[in-house]
Amino acid sequence: MKLGGAYALGCTAVAxxxxxxxxxxxxxxxxxxxxxxxxxxxAFAARKLYAVPAAELKEWAVKxxxxxxxxxxxxxxxxxxxxxxxxxxxxxxxRGTTGYLHAVLNGLPxxxxxxxxxxxxxxxxxxxxxxxxxxxxxxEYYGRNLSQVFYKDDREALIKWxxxxxxxxxxxxxxxxxxxxRDVPVLANLSPLDDLxxxxxxxxxLYLDMTELKEREAQIxxxxxxxxxxxxxxxxxxxxxxxxxxxLSRAVASAREGAAEQQxxxxxxxxxxxxxxxxxGEVAQHAHAAAEFATRL
Numbered sequence: 001m002k003l004g005g006a007y008a009l010g011c012t013a014v015a016x017x018x019x020x021x022x023x024x025x026x027x028x029x030x031x032x033x034x035x036x037x038x039x040x041x042x043a044f045a046a047r048k049l050y051a052v053p054a055a056e057l058k059e060w061a062v063k064x065x066x067x068x069x070x071x072x073x074x075x076x077x078x079x080x081x082x083x084x085x086x087x088x089x090x091x092x093x094x095r096g097t098t099g100y101l102h103a104v105l106n107g108l109p110x111x112x113x114x115x116x117x118x119x120x121x122x123x124x125x126x127x128x129x130x131x132x133x134x135x136x137x138x139x140e141y142y143g144r145n146l147s148q149v150f151y152k153d154d155r156e157a158l159i160k161w162x163x164x165x166x167x168x169x170x171x172x173x174x175x176x177x178x179x180x181x182r183d184v185p186v187l188a189n190l191s192p193l194d195d196l197x198x199x200x201x202x203x204x205x206l207y208l209d210m211t212e213l214k215e216r217e218a219q220i221x222x223x224x225x226x227x228x229x230x231x232x233x234x235x236x237x238x239x240x241x242x243x244x245x246x247x248l249s250r251a252v253a254s255a256r257e258g259a260a261e262q263q264x265x266x267x268x269x270x271x272x273x274x275x276x277x278x279x280x281g282e283v284a285q286h287a288h289a290a291a292e293f294a295t296r297l
Contacts, residue, residue, distance in 0.1 A: 053075050053079045053084070056073055056075060057073055057075060057079075057083070057084060057087065059073075060072070061087070064091060064094070069091065069098060102123075105123055106125055106126070108125060108206070109127065110127060110207060110208060111125065111127040111130075111131045111132075111186075111206070111209060112124075112125045112127070112128055112204070112205065112206055112207070113125075113146065113204075113205045113207075114193070114202055114203065114204050114205070115146050115159060115163075115202055115203045116201075116202050117163055117200060117201065117202060117203075118160075119145060119146045119147070119156070119157050119160045119163075119203070120142075120143050120144065120145060120146070121141050121142055121143065121144050121146055121149065122142060123138075123142070124138040124141055124142075126138075128207070131176075131178070131184060131186075131209050132149070132150065132176065132178050132184065133178040133179040133180040133182070134149075134179055135179070146159065146205075150176045151176060151177060152177045158174075158188070158190055159190045159203040159205055160203075162190045162191065162192050162203055163192045163200050163202070166194070166200055168189075168190065168191045169188070169189070169190045170189050170190075171187050171188075171189065172187065172188045172189075172190065173185070173186075173187065173188075174186050174187075174188045182211075184211060185210040185214050186207040186208060186209055186210055187207070187208040187210060188205060188206070189205075189206040189207075189208075190203065190204070190205055191203065191204050
């Protein structure tokens, strides 16, 4: 029965009872019955118009508050004096804002993660999954402790300190443990997230993967060590060559001195032989003269 029909029926009953009241007090019961019927009809209509839709809208609002932004109710926009339509507009606005924020986070070119105040993961982007060699759907990691995923232990992460003290930290060296067993060196930039009232509601972690840079740094260091070792060995070889050159120079000088001395001795021997030949010549001449003299005698 609709509210108008119940109300009309109640009013008819009250009027009839009122007319009868002038001749018979027993009509008082009919008056009270009319009022009760009117009240019941109004209550039934009010429940149908307000209580049932309000309960449905409440159930829908609970789903929205739990993060199901795709939830729908079955009410017409004009239900509850237009409240249903207003709530639909709020839902679309919330969906747009949330979608925009997710697009920003997913569009970041750096590994990114967000956490709640207890350092439980609420978001991971694709770059973060790649860095940590995580091969499952990111939503499977939501709600897990950040340290269990990134450090493989239960330590209190630095982002927890940042949230507790509402302070940022930039370019912090850290080493994560990837799912494939690799050590992942990073520079971490950490920031608490505040709501419109300035209350900390979570934290954001941006990471710069330093793996490639560290590998190149190690290669350069190794090359420098090899160059240093080669330079040291070349210096030793140079010293040995210099020492050998000096020794050869001394040997050449000694040979020159020996040759000069030998040349002098050879010259002296030649002079002595010339003198001896001259003496022999003189002796021969004297012997010839003596022989001639003896012959004359």
